[in-house]
Amino acid sequence: MKPIYKGLLVLVAALFAAAGVSAQNADRILGTYKAVEEGKESKVxxxxxxxxxxxxxxxWLKNPDNPDGTPKLDEKNPDKSKRSVRADRVVVVDGVKYDAAKGVWNGGRVYDPTKGKSYKVEVSFEDERTLRVRGSLLGFSRSVYWTKVE
Known part of the structure; x- marks a missing residue:
């Protein structure tokens, strides 16, 4: 085999290996996290x-039902078709993709069902088990921290 082909073969193998590592890093976010916000406990x-x-x-939501026993719903959602979704089934982060250069997931939205508002989001790990979820709007941002449980 000519040296140029060997070099090309090594380069192609390295690119495939890098893509595999990037996919593994991207999938690091998979799992279940405990979130405690304003006294409300949930799992995402x-x-x-x-x-x-x-x-x-x-x-999972610590208190998924109203005092009368009916399930809490996503009543503040600006999309009227989603207001009948049970509070313990609401999508709170959607559309994020892994940015390997920055080591974060971004490009999506985070939804706050207590306010019915959504924000640009960036998700990253603070440490092995702590996920930082940072929502931002008009230059202002707020971070919350979720702990991996599964």
Whole structure:
């Protein structure tokens, strides 16, 4: 084999290896996280969508029912078609993709069901088990921290 072909083969192998590492880093977000905000406790599960983006959906809420026993709903959602979604099934992070150069997931939105508002989002790890979710609007931002439980 000519040296130029060997070099090309090594380069192609390196690119495939780098792509594999990037995919592993991107999938690091997968799992379930405990979130405690303003006294409300929930668990959010991150999954990968068919288009390669990631979403975080509430899968457990400490108090999912109203005092009368009916399930709490996403009543403040600006999309009227989503107001009948149970509060323990609301998608709170959607459309984020992994940016390997920055080591963050961004490009999507974070939704605050207590206010019915959504914001640009950037998600990153503070440490092995702590996810930082930073929402921003008009130059102002706020971060919340979720702990990986599964």
């Amino acid at each position: 599960e991150f999954t990968r969508r068919a288009d390669g983006s990631y979403r975080g959906q509430i899968v």
